[in-house]
Amino acid sequence: KQEVTQIPAALSVPEGENLVLNCSFTDSAIYNLQWFRQDPGKGLTSLLLIQSSQREQTSGRLNASLDKSSGRSTLYIAASQPGDSATYLCAVDDYKLSFGAGTTVTVRA
């Protein structure tokens, strides 16, 4: 059974600081890994999708890396802004999407 762990559970940083969010998974036989953002009480917004054959994906200030052999992914958010405050979830696709519990980020103005 796939287990997805996200560390830390919560993170509070001042505006402008870079964010590093970690995701680990137990079964490396995955199709892809996806990072999502969730605002309180809302649905999920897809941020980045990394295929199993890829090492990283970038979108604007976001960069996600994938090391499938070690079962790890990292989401980097550069120059954080208060609008980045949300819960960030990673999910691995092994014929069904298994989610981590998320990292709740607070960016202080």
Add this chain to the structure above:
Amino acid sequence: EAGVTQSPTHLIKTRGQQATLRCSPISGHTSVYWYQQALGLGLQFLLWYDEGEERNRGNFPPRFSGRQFPNYSSELNVNALELEDSALYLCASSPDRVSTGELFFGEGSRLTVL
């Protein structure tokens, strides 16, 4: 282009009743996924439908069921509601039929069981 739409936004039921939640995927997407997000818990996979058939099911009792219609919209039915069924139910769609592919989520239906 319209995103994934879910209805109702909120639903209040009492124990033992039945709840029906609806989801319309993005146009062109054939796969629909249902997830439960209970307060303080992560997203739990419920069901995956593609081309009208159930492709995979999470670790939930049989009173959680659903179906997908010819237009790819989907219903999630929860029978004999229990208090712990109170949660945000999220629907997602994907154009990919082999793996999950990139998922696009709706805003969710919040079910409260009293």
